[in-house]
Amino acid sequence: MHLVQEGDPRAFELLYDRHGGPAFSLAYRMVGNRVTAEDISQEAFLSIWRSRARYQADRGSVRTWVLGIVHHRAIDALRRNLVHEKRRSSAEGIEERFEAKETTPGEAARREEARSVRTALEDLPDEQTRVIELAYFGGFSHSQIADMLEMPIGTVKGRMRLGLDKLRRSLAGVAA
Amino acid sequence: MSVERHNAQEENVGAYLLSALTEIEERAFEKHLQDCPVCQDEVDRLRSAVDALPRSVEPATPPARLKTSLMATVRADAREATGEARRQGLARRLRDRVAGLNDALMGMRPGAAWVAASIVLLTGVLGGATGLYAISGGGTSDDDNRPQAVAAKVDKTRVPNGSGSLVLPADARDGAVLRVHGLPTLENDSVYQVWLKRKDEVISQSTFTVGEDGEGAAAVTDSLESADAVMITRERAPRAKAPTEASILRVRL
Numbered sequence: 226m227h228l229v230q231e232g233d234p235r236a237f238e239l240l241y242d243r244h245g246g247p248a249f250s251l252a253y254r255m256v257g258n259r260v261t262a263e264d265i266s267q268e269a270f271l272s273i274w275r276s277r278a279r280y281q282a283d284r285g286s287v288r289t290w291v292l293g294i295v296h297h298r299a300i301d302a303l304r305r306n307l308v309h310e311k312r313r314s315s316a317e318g319i320e321e322r323f324e325a326k327e328t329t330p331g332e333a334a335r336r337e338e339a340r341s342v343r344t345a346l347e348d349l350p351d352e353q354t355r356v357i358e359l360a361y362f363g364g365f366s367h368s369q370i371a372d373m374l375e376m377p378i379g380t381v382k383g384r385m386r387l388g389l390d391k392l393r394r395s396l397a398g399v400a401a
Numbered sequence: 402m403s404v405e406r407h408n409a410q411e412e413n414v415g416a417y418l419l420s421a422l423t424e425i426e427e428r429a430f431e432k433h434l435q436d437c438p439v440c441q442d443e444v445d446r447l448r449s450a451v452d453a454l455p456r457s458v459e460p461a462t463p464p465a466r467l468k469t470s471l472m473a474t475v476r477a478d479a480r481e482a483t484g485e486a487r488r489q490g491l492a493r494r495l496r497d498r499v500a501g502l503n504d505a506l507m508g509m510r511p512g513a514a515w516v517a518a519s520i521v522l523l524t525g526v527l528g529g530a531t532g533l534y535a536i537s538g539g540g541t542s543d544d545d546n547r548p549q550a551v552a553a554k555v556d557k558t559r560v561p562n563g564s565g566s567l568v569l570p571a572d573a574r575d576g577a578v579l580r581v582h583g584l585p586t587l588e589n590d591s592v593y594q595v596w597l598k599r600k601d602e603v604i605s606q607s608t609f610t611v612g613e614d615g616e617g618a619a620a621v622t623d624s625l626e627s628a629d630a631v632m633i634t635r636e637r638a639p640r641a642k643a644p645t646e647a648s649i650l651r652v653r654l
Contacts, residue, residue: 234479238472249463251455261639263467264608274475285452292455300420305589335460342457360421361454367421385415386447393450 230277237274244291245270247335251292255299255362265302269295296361303364345395353388356381407437414443418451470607470620477568477578477618553579553652560584560649562615567631567652577621579631581650584611587635594636595619596644598629606631608640628654 228236248269253262273294280290346354352374359365359373367385371378410433416422417430434440553565562583569577579595587593587610595606604623611617621631632648634641 232479232482234472234475237475238468241468241471245463245468246460247455247458249467250458250461253461254458258639259461259464262461263464264639266463266467267471267607270471271474274478289452292452296420296455338456339459342453346454346457357419357454360416360419361451365421366423367416368423370421379412382412382416385419385421386412387415389415389418389447389450392453393447396450396453 229274230280232277237277240273240287240291241270244288247288248291248295251295252299255296255364256302261302265298266295269298272298300364342396345392348395349388349391353384353391356384357388357392360385406433407439410434410437411440411443414440414447418444418447466622470622473620473622474578474618477580481568550580551652551654553581553650556647556649563650565633565650565652567621567654569625577625577631579619579621579633579652581611581615581617581619581633583615584617585615586611586613590638591635592638592640593617593619593633594640594644595621596632596634596648597621597623597625598632599627600629603644605640605642608636608638625654630654 229240245266249262249266252265252269253259256262256265269291273291280287284290285293346357349357355374356370359370360367365373367378367381371381374381410430413422413426413430417427422430434444549569550566551569553567555563555565557563560583562585563581564583565579565581567577567579581593584593592608592610594608597604597606606621606623607619609617609619619633625631630651630653632644632651634644634646634648636645
């Protein structure tokens, strides 16, 4: 990361090689089509390259920093309504998710990790999983979620907080 | 800080971490966070759960052209930064030389000072000119590999303040980077789209938006060999299959 911060393109290429897959996967999971996910990833990595001096190791891993930027870019795209309507009205995203699986060792490890985190998420009470997924992956605000699920905003906020706390404990191996 | 205000903000912790607050609410929460150790602890405590969420995603493989396009822009940025650093170094050396000359002249007789000043200035100007010549790409040492820029022709009736240039790498097969200035920001559902024209074929290259300063950059990912032009149109997001308007900016090759 030090070399990236000094502006070395080869170091940045290594950073992309390491984190480009998870970044694209997150964008794709959120927007549901590959073209928009590609645009979001491109914008996010360019922003990372141009703001590389702002990375602070004591505030988290490079992976967390990269994925945080991708997440914000994807939310911006979703809230600009670039993809919400399309995702609702088209089966494109669903079709694309059934494409051929990768079988490299790295991919296999990532799939295994994904499975264990997904299991922890799915083990939460349904209403908590739902508000967390709608907010984090769907890019919906708490008031939009409250409208969708026909519940008070306070309840939505409470379920988000409670769900995150249970997820944290579950991932840490402590009984929730 | 009142208990009521703290309680009202504390219930936002989960929504804040999940990016589910509005911009105004987010700013208010962050302001509260600066002075509230209880909420800071709660944010720190729950952050690990949010950081784990992207790890639950089924892996998908990005297309190879994403890396090609990204790295073309990154390399062009790095080359530009190196060129700027050289220009600044040269300007600093010239300034130092002139400052040194001033100091030296202070202690000389008028006639000797005039001769000394002429010699030093002539050396400085020749040195400077050589440096600038090298920076502009006219030298013959390592300059053959330095990128060249070709200015774009802009439709001033539609983008009156627009300008741009195509930065060409040493090898045309590496694609290029198109840099633009003074383009207006577009509506949310529109993007600028870059096209490569080769004979009767028009091939989409990439899309981009510009910031409030009107600056932007985009990659031309295909080889420029036997290409006729690179151009930009305004299209509906995410991208068009073929141009829907005449180009607003065009670089002839």
